Amino acid sequence: MKVGGWWTIIAILGVAYLCYWSGILLIDCLYENNVKIRSTYQAVAEAYRPGMGRFVLCAQLTELLSTCIIYIVIAGDLLQSCVPSLDKSALMMLVTTALLGCAFLDSIRIVSNLSLMNAISHLIINAIIFIYCLFQNNCNVPFTFDIRTMPTVIGVVVFGYTSHIFLPSLEGSMEDPTKFKWMLRWSHIIAAIFKSLFGLLDFLTFGDFTQKEISNSLPNQTFKVIVNLVLVIKALFSYPLPYFAAVHLLKDNLFMGTPKTLFTR
Structure with a gap:
């Protein structure tokens, strides 16, 4: 905004x-004549042109690993705003150390539970910010168009809808896949309304003092530290999903030669 x-x-x-x-x-591409014959984007690319699957695999890994890195960077930024005297790189290493336990994740159910905790912390933060903004003075929102800043706006907005990478596995794990379109439609409607209201209300409250992490716009330092710590927890709970997906892509495509290893149960 x-x-x-x-x-x-x-x-x-x-x-x-x-x-x-x-x-x-994309999900329709997994089906032919209403029969599901593919389960991954890589299989769709191979069906279109043999050999294209490897490029899709590289793109998927790039997106997933970039998402993992972003969560670590965001957590480091938030921690540094709480403790400015500490180096950001050291804080990012601390966050990375806390996430090493993700290497032992072997069940999508555990990942789902962690994602649920992420959603709960997200709702807590949003409720706090919403209540705070409602009791503050409002600013005006400009309606100017600057072609130099639009790529930044589009990039940030598109990143907020990064669900495509998980859609095949999500649709495949549903008890009733026929409800996939209904689920996707309403999740995007709710997300769009919520993002619009949240961004608008925050900018009306903080105006030109709005920071890239909205919690850093809060004037009360104690309040800001509490919110940032909850956001750090949210970032930590967000990390397992893209990490788990990236590891399984690597395993399924590069490490299927040995059926059993020392770490296999």
Whole structure:
């Protein structure tokens, strides 16, 4: 909102619509004549042109590993705002050390439970920020268009809808896959409304003082530290899902030669 103004709201709604329909089309590619014959994007690429699957695999790994790195960087930023005297690199190493336990994740159910904790912490933070913003003075939102800043706006908005990488496994794990379209439609509608309201309310409250991590815009230092610590916990709980997906992609494509190892149960 600080960079794009009202155009950011338009981008949030437009990208949500495009992501919904592209997600539906991608899952439709797994089927032929209403029969599911593929389970991964790599298989879809191979069906289109043999050899293309490896490029899709590289793109998937790049996105997943980049997401993992972003969570570590965000956690480091938030911790540094709490303890400015400590080096950001050292804090990122501390966060990475705390995440080493993810190497022992072997069940999607455990990952789902961790993601649930992420959702709960997310709701707590949003409730705190919403309540705070409602009792503050409001600013005006600009309706200016700057072509130099629009790539930044679009990039940030698109990153907020990074569910496509998980759609095949999500659809495959549903008890009733016929409800996939309904689930995807309403999840994008709710996400678009929530992101729009959250971004608008925050900018109306903090104006030009809005920071890239919204919690850093809070004027009360104690309040800001508490919120940032909860956000760090949220980032830690967000990490296992992309990590688990990346590890399974590597295992399924590069390490299937030996059926049993010293670490196999």
